[in-house]
Amino acid sequence: MLPHQFFKMLSDETRLRCLILIAREERVSVGELCAALDQSQPKISRHLAILRQSGVLLDQRDGQWVYYLVNSELPGWMRKVIAGLTASNCLKAEYQQDIANYQVATSTSK
Template identity: 45%
Template sequence: MEKIAVVFQSLDDVTRLRILALLLKESELCVCDLVAVLQLPQSTVSRHLSLLKNSGWLTDRRHGLWIYYSINRSLAPVQQFLVPVLVNFVSSSQTAKDDLDRLENLSRGNCCA
């Protein structure tokens, strides 16, 4: 029961929902790209990424100095159940659409090249 509570608590923040919406559309994003799209300080984005990773939503990989995040391919059953719900509702929000537009217009990878 505690693991389910952690999963739901991890969704109780607009920034974390925005991150998940972006990563559900993109296979992988660098922290610097997320900072640029979300227009938030790196420390804030990193804190939310850490919480999402610790709750099982995300995995990361290090490439030199940069860390890239993606949706965990081994999600818990409750998370697997929630993914279509997130895709349907979160990505249809105007905020998520604005984030995806910023991502599309971003010169991606320039900060971590």
């Protein structure tokens, strides 16, 4: 994937929010993303499919659940961009509600 394609893909806020949360938590299910982002399952699944088809995410089936994780074989520049997005204090503040919602969703599902 070329840089302009990567950044164009991330220009969608839902995809960006998904990627940041998945990179931060390492492995996230569709249901957890729906709860964290307060979005419908079809919408989240559509955006995850785009990220998966591009090779940015991998999916992992565990029984009836499908989990998504960042592809560890991405080129170094992509991994650095994703790591930078995840580590950014500005974005942590911007997407703090996603993180809080995720923590609530995962604590109630255990």
